[in-house]
Amino acid sequence: MKKVLSILLALVMVVLCFAACGKKDDAKTDEPKSDFLVGAVYINSQNDTAGYTFAHHNGITKAMEQLGLPKENLRIVDNIPEDTQQVSEAIDKLANQGCKIIFGISFGYIEAFAEAAEKPEYADIIFSHATGYKSNDKNFNNYFGRIYQARYLAGIAAGLKSLELGNNNLGYVAAWGTEYAETCSGINAFAMGAQAVNPNAVVHVNKISTWGDEAKEKAAAEALISTYKCCVIAQHCDSAQPQLAAADGKVFGCGYNSDMTAQAPSAHLTAPIWHWDVYYKLAIETAMNDPANFMSTVGIYYGGLKEGFVDISPLSENCTAETKAIVDKVKAMMVNGEWDVFTNEKLSIAKDGTITKTTAALKDNKGAEVISADGNTYFTYNDGVLTAVDGGKDACDGVIKGSMNYYVAGVEEG
Amino acid sequence: MNQMEVFTLFLFNIVVYNIPLLYGTVGEIIIEKSGSLNLGVEGIMAVGAIFGYLIGCSANSLTVGILASFLCAGLFGIIFAVLTVTMQANQNVTGLTMTTFGVGLFFFIGKGLSGSWPMMTAYSNINDGFKNALEIPLLSKIPIVGKAFFSHNILVYLGIVIAIAVWFYLNKTKTGLRLRAVGENPGAADSLGINITLYKYVHIILGSGIMGIGGYYMGLNLGGSFEGSNCWINGYGWIAVALVIFANWSTAKAILGTLVFGFFNTLQIYSGPLANAFPDSLGFLAKIPPQLYQALPFIITALVLIFASVNKKKKMAQPAALGLNYFREER
Numbered sequence A: 001m002k003k004v005l006s007i008l009l010a011l012v013m014v015v016l017c018f019a020a021c022g023k024k025d026d027a028k029t030d031e032p033k034s035d036f037l038v039g040a041v042y043i044n045s046q047n048d049t050a051g052y053t054f055a056h057h058n059g060i061t062k063a064m065e066q067l068g069l070p071k072e073n074l075r076i077v078d079n080i081p082e083d084t085q086q087v088s089e090a091i092d093k094l095a096n097q098g099c100k101i102i103f104g105i106s107f108g109y110i111e112a113f114a115e116a117a118e119k120p121e122y123a124d125i126i127f128s129h130a131t132g133y134k135s136n137d138k139n140f141n142n143y144f145g146r147i148y149q150a151r152y153l154a155g156i157a158a159g160l161k162s163l164e165l166g167n168n169n170l171g172y173v174a175a176w177g178t179e180y181a182e183t184c185s186g187i188n189a190f191a192m193g194a195q196a197v198n199p200n201a202v203v204h205v206n207k208i209s210t211w212g213d214e215a216k217e218k219a220a221a222e223a224l225i226s227t228y229k230c231c232v233i234a235q236h237c238d239s240a241q242p243q244l245a246a247a248d249g250k251v252f253g254c255g256y257n258s259d260m261t262a263q264a265p266s267a268h269l270t271a272p273i274w275h276w277d278v279y280y281k282l283a284i285e286t287a288m289n290d291p292a293n294f295m296s297t298v299g300i301y302y303g304g305l306k307e308g309f310v311d312i313s314p315l316s317e318n319c320t321a322e323t324k325a326i327v328d329k330v331k332a333m334m335v336n337g338e339w340d341v342f343t344n345e346k347l348s349i350a351k352d353g354t355i356t357k358t359t360a361a362l363k364d365n366k367g368a369e370v371i372s373a374d375g376n377t378y379f380t381y382n383d384g385v386l387t388a389v390d391g392g393k394d395a396c397d398g399v400i401k402g403s404m405n406y407y408v409a410g411v412e413e414g
Numbered sequence B: 001m002n003q004m005e006v007f008t009l010f011l012f013n014i015v016v017y018n019i020p021l022l023y024g025t026v027g028e029i030i031i032e033k034s035g036s037l038n039l040g041v042e043g044i045m046a047v048g049a050i051f052g053y054l055i056g057c058s059a060n061s062l063t064v065g066i067l068a069s070f071l072c073a074g075l076f077g078i079i080f081a082v083l084t085v086t087m088q089a090n091q092n093v094t095g096l097t098m099t100t101f102g103v104g105l106f107f108f109i110g111k112g113l114s115g116s117w118p119m120m121t122a123y124s125n126i127n128d129g130f131k132n133a134l135e136i137p138l139l140s141k142i143p144i145v146g147k148a149f150f151s152h153n154i155l156v157y158l159g160i161v162i163a164i165a166v167w168f169y170l171n172k173t174k175t176g177l178r179l180r181a182v183g184e185n186p187g188a189a190d191s192l193g194i195n196i197t198l199y200k201y202v203h204i205i206l207g208s209g210i211m212g213i214g215g216y217y218m219g220l221n222l223g224g225s226f227e228g229s230n231c232w233i234n235g236y237g238w239i240a241v242a243l244v245i246f247a248n249w250s251t252a253k254a255i256l257g258t259l260v261f262g263f264f265n266t267l268q269i270y271s272g273p274l275a276n277a278f279p280d281s282l283g284f285l286a287k288i289p290p291q292l293y294q295a296l297p298f299i300i301t302a303l304v305l306i307f308a309s310v311n312k313k314k315k316m317a318q319p320a321a322l323g324l325n326y327f328r329e330e331r
Helices: A002-029 A052-066 A084-096 A107-118 A147-165 A181-197 A214-228 A241-248 A276-289 A291-297 A321-335 A392-403 B003-033 B041-059 B062-086 B091-113 B124-131 B145-149 B154-172 B174-184 B186-191 B196-221 B236-246 B251-277 B279-287 B290-310
Strands: A037-041 A074-077 A099-104 A126-130 A140-145 A169-174 A202-207 A232-236 A252-254 A272-274 A301-303 A310-312 A345-349 A355-359 A369-371 A379-382 A385-388 A411-413
Touching: A037 A052, A037 A084, A052 A074, A052 A276, A074 A084, A084 A099, A084 A107, A099 A107, A099 A276, A107 A126, A107 A140, A126 A276, A140 A276, A147 A169, A147 A181, A147 A232, A147 A252, A147 A272, A147 A310, A147 A321, A169 A181, A169 A214, A181 A202, A181 A232, A181 A345, A181 A392, A181 A411, A202 A214, A202 B251, A214 A232, A214 A241, A214 B003, A214 B196, A214 B251, A232 A241, A241 A252, A276 A291, A276 A301, A321 A345, A321 A355, A369 A379, B003 B041, B003 B145, B003 B154, B003 B174, B003 B196, B003 B236, B003 B251, B041 B062, B041 B091, B041 B196, B041 B236, B062 B091, B062 B124, B062 B154, B062 B196, B124 B154, B124 B196, B154 B174, B154 B196, B154 B251, B174 B186, B174 B196, B186 B196, B196 B236, B236 B251, B236 B290, B251 B279, B251 B290
Parallel strands: A037 A074, A037 A099, A099 A126, A126 A140, A140 A301, A169 A202, A169 A232, A202 A411, A232 A252
Antiparallel strands: A272 A310, A345 A355, A379 A385
């Protein structure tokens, strides 16, 4: 019996040896067409089929395809939590493989990326960090987008729906509120978009204080629907649960990150979405052709509707043709650079699509001016005290990206 | 805004969103009563969820889904039984491995095998079967309480029936007494002729199966969609492990424990609505930092532990041989 077993095991090993050889041969015949290697550090799995990592992975592979780079040239280290030690190890691994540009997609990678960029041995590698705020003038930038512009457009669609239904209550499921400028500016832009068409619109924010808890995302949407009778549920969280809850509650909704019409066909209006490939193409192309000038050409990237970096998903059948016309018109204004959300100019949009601009200070929900009437001063709260931000008009992007911590009038948390 | 409606929905959701904790806790209590500490609740629930999804959906039947989640999670529990009972492996390590393996299996099937599994809501029988509330005659007519506690889906009642039945089984039947003996002093139980291995195997499988139904419930409640980046169980298995201590190894108290944990879990979401609906009496809720709500159940568990160890009269019901492998030759 033992003899038979040992022969069997030996046979299995021989077979496995051949199998292993076969794989190696395959890799050899598939010589990369170009030797430019792109590295990426992901927070979740590269095999995800939806969500944040999926969106970035999709963006990078799409950009590489457009640039004619074979997909083997993308080196990935995935499932890396926001732990500086682990991220540094991932960066070392990618650098040792010869990657010339390394992307890090999660906010908490910031320290590891900043440290790596300063290392002399990595001076010829470009480090590019999503959603962060650190950079240097040689080889380290950050990139993010004006998603608030898309949220303003979604707000218009929601506001028109609320007019149609005669219900001024809109709901917003948010992972966080005023704690982070990213969530805060999104909520404000959505509210301002809704108020442009329905001045009486009120946005009720239910903050769940966590990312990625699907049960809480669903429960928060249900609470909004039953408590305030909200007729549209918008969201700044990862899953489609709020949209499912909207469909169950027979109300409407605006998703986020991907077109959620498939998940909630009866409820979904439109979703603010990202086109990460727009940035990845620019970054990889520059790193390939002109790495020395990366910081002066690409630099700190903050693309919007104009660059095609952010957008809204096609309006679903739950929206009327008039909604589409109005949304397109406002979108064109932002694409042309004619108007932007966080300025001293407020839009009032009539049902027939006539847009009136009025110049006025922007007030928060406590009645304080947060953008002055002349549009030259931006304010944020500093230890509870409203303080002017240095830099005048130029402070705008910095406030939206990093320090906005108030809700505009018509937003209520709870 | 209708104050009563907000309040009723708050109570209703305490039950609906947290019943999976009860399944997990009851399953774990059964296993712990046999003397095995199984830290794999999260993984076993994940396995129950994914196979309940697969088999239930292919049959388009909620009943089949429930049975499948019970059986598959039970079968998965055999791995734990073989490793710890037969092969005498360390229970803590094996339990943790079960979690890693179970959650990994969930992702492998749910995301790795196919990128486009349909959602459970697409299956009419399952969706309706889960969402249709079964109203208990008379009791469901009571204002507020009726809607909050006596008008739920079938799995809520099943969970409570299981918890009570297990309590009866453990405390009022001869087999239950023997099981407790196995958990307290397997050497003595063995000398009485109780088949220790059989008892452990059966109850590990039974407990795992019950956990599996809880996992399936989590999936049903989320509409069975795989597009989120987390496993459906999302840490509830770990809370169940804490709840066992909170409930002092009694499945009847586990019902209460589930409601207490659920109260804080749900209060976080409802703090805003409740504060707005009752500005005078509950307005303070909105000012409490959300992190406190997330921490409270665990703070309470710690307090219960302290209280139980200080209070000598009240005996802790933790089985004496919990976590220790039984090896006859070492008796």
